Amino acid sequence: MNWLKKDFNIMTWVLIPVAIAINVAIGQIVVLLRLPLYLDSIGTVLVGAVCGPMAGLLTGMLSNIIWGLAIDPNALPWFPVAGVIGLVAGLCANAGLFKSWWKVVVTGFLIALGAVVSGTPISVYLYGGITASGSAFITAFLLQTGQDIVSAVLSTNFLIEPIDKISTALLAFAILQGLSQRFVARFPRPENVTAEKGQNRTQLFIAVGVVIVLVLLAAFVVVRILG
Amino acid sequence: MVVSSGKMHPMHERLSLYIHRESVLHRLNPLTKLTLTFALILIAYLSPWYWTGSMLIAVVIAPLSFVGRVQREYAWAALRLLAPATGFIFVMQSFFLPGGQTELFRFAFLRLTSETLAQGYLTAIRIFVMVSAFILFLLTTHPSALMTDLTRRGLxxxxxxxxxxxxxxxxxxxxxxxxxxxxxxxxxxxxxxxxxxxxxxxxxxxxxxxxxxxxxxxxxxxxxxxRGFTSPRPKTFLHELPDTRTDKIIRWGLVFLVLLTLGANAWLS
Incomplete structure (x- = not known):
């Protein structure tokens, strides 16, 4: 339990509310810019990376609970998904997957996997498979092609989540690289996010390339399922 | 920015749905209202009887919004936050869920059956109960009061x-x-x-x-x-919240009702 106490130092407790507010504010900017993403868990990923998986879990869950309690109660049932996002981000960062652009892409993909796996039961059991978001149209289409509810929801989420979560992880990484080392060092796990030597633009381009390949792969998988 | 923000940020700038009124519901202990909220959700989802959710809204939640004197705010929040989402879910599920037998209506790829219509209504009404129970709770409970009470109980x-x-x-x-x-x-x-x-x-x-x-x-x-945030010493409270006998009786009654529903669910399935 000692590491848990170390992860929850005073900087963590103060960062969590700010991280939740970042989630909300960026989520709303994205809506304003009419981008086809959510990007509403950048703060959660940030906390997971620099304060450990348990802090990430807590930030994610509280983020949706508070969002649900204060702004839109429809967000409330999804709090386990948000928690898993922070947890996976923290675990990946502990494993050293938050230190360069391409590793962050892997982290983003793993976060998306976690979100899909934890979100599907909620979607199926609480909402009967079709939720109140735009992606419901994809699910409805897949149901029409004769798929059962669970696989229709799974493939819908597989189509949407990776792009969103990889962008989220990349933005969180960019933010961390922009902060001074002296500031980051006050959090419990600064070693998780220190960038490796030899960072350059080529790596960023490789990372973006990997994202594009992943998107194409996802599209291919979906076409296969439909075909 | 200073943390002791009482002066800088008065109550109304705080993000919450809370409406300050005098009512029986407002005076209940926050934990009692929280128990009521979760009991309503659990009963709606666990009950084996098809019309439970609709009954809960008509007989419990809507009348309670009058008891709490927040009926107008409740109706407005339900209309603004809930009606679009549940309406969308109801329509989409009625048309697109698989497995319906009795066809009511068919137009191109749209197919409405009485089974999917019933299923869509059930899901929509359950979500309506879940979210509107929370809306009622949030309208009548100040977030600080809830937190004070829960901290006193060990949060x-x-x-x-x-x-x-x-x-x-x-x-x-x-x-x-x-x-x-x-x-x-x-x-x-x-x-x-x-x-x-x-x-x-x-x-x-x-x-x-x-x-x-x-x-x-x-x-x-x-x-x-x-200001001693990490101090391990026991903390004192500025406001004392009453927790009456009635509160305790209501809470145990609600727990009993949930268990009863769970029993009925196990018995009938």
Whole structure:
């Protein structure tokens, strides 16, 4: 339990509310810019990376609970998904997957996997498979092609989540690289996010390339399922 | 930014649905109302009887909004937050869920059956119960009162701090975001152009907002540390919340009702 106490130092407790507010504010900017993403868990990923998986879990869950309690109660049932996002981000960062652009892409993909796996039961059991978001149209289409509810929801989420979560992880990484080392060092796990030597633009381009390949792969998988 | 923000940020700037009125519902202990909320949700989802959810809304939740004297706010919140979402779910599920037998209506790829109609209504009404029970709870319970009561019952005070201070920070952050958007627009940032332009606008908007608020974190940490935030000694409370016998009776009654529903569910299936 000692590491848990170390992860929850005073900087963590103060960062969590700010991280939740970042989630909300960026989520709303994205809506304003009419981008086809959510990007509403950048703060959660940030906390997971620099304060450990348990802090990430807590930030994610509280983020949706508070969002649900204060702004839109429809967000409330999804709090386990948000928690898993922070947890996976923290675990990946502990494993050293938050230190360069391409590793962050892997982290983003793993976060998306976690979100899909934890979100599907909620979607199926609480909402009967079709939720109140735009992606419901994809699910409805897949149901029409004769798929059962669970696989229709799974493939819908597989189509949407990776792009969103990889962008989220990349933005969180960019933010961390922009902060001074002296500031980051006050959090419990600064070693998780220190960038490796030899960072350059080529790596960023490789990372973006990997994202594009992943998107194409996802599209291919979906076409296969439909075909 | 100073943490003891009583003067800087009066109550009304805090993010919450709470409406201050005098009523029986407002005077109940926050934990009692929280128990009521979760009991309503559990009963709606566990009950084996098809019409339970609709009955709960008609007989419990809607009348309670009159008891709490927040009926207008409740109706407005339900209309604004709930009706679009549940309506959408109801329509989509009625038309697209697989497995219906009795066809009622067919047009091109749209197929309405009485089974999917019943299933869609059930899901929509359950979600309606879930969300509107929370709306009623939030309309009649001040977030600080809830946190004080839960801390007194053993919730770590750090968690209470996180929740209450988040409710203060979000409105500040939103107004800061509005300022940044206006400032960048006045410098010619295109926030309404083509897709690529809008993606590019993300960085100059998100950057100042995030870095600005993260810098405050350190100041805040020093400020609350100086006020004994991490002190292990027991803390005293500024406001005492009453927890009457009636509260306790209501809570145990609700627990009993949930168990009864669970029993009925197990018995009938």
């Amino acid at each position: 770590p005070s750090q968690l209470a701090y996180v929740i209450v201070s988040t409710l203060q920070i979000i409105p500040q952050m939103e107004s800061k975001a509005q300022t940044i958007i206006a400032a960048q627009r006045s410098r010619g940032l295109d926030t309404e152009g083509t897709f690529l332009k809008r993606v590019r606008a993300l960085v100059p908007l998100v950057g100042p907002l995030v870095f600005g608020s993260l810098v405050e974190v350190e100041e805040r940490a020093i400020a609350i540390e100086a």
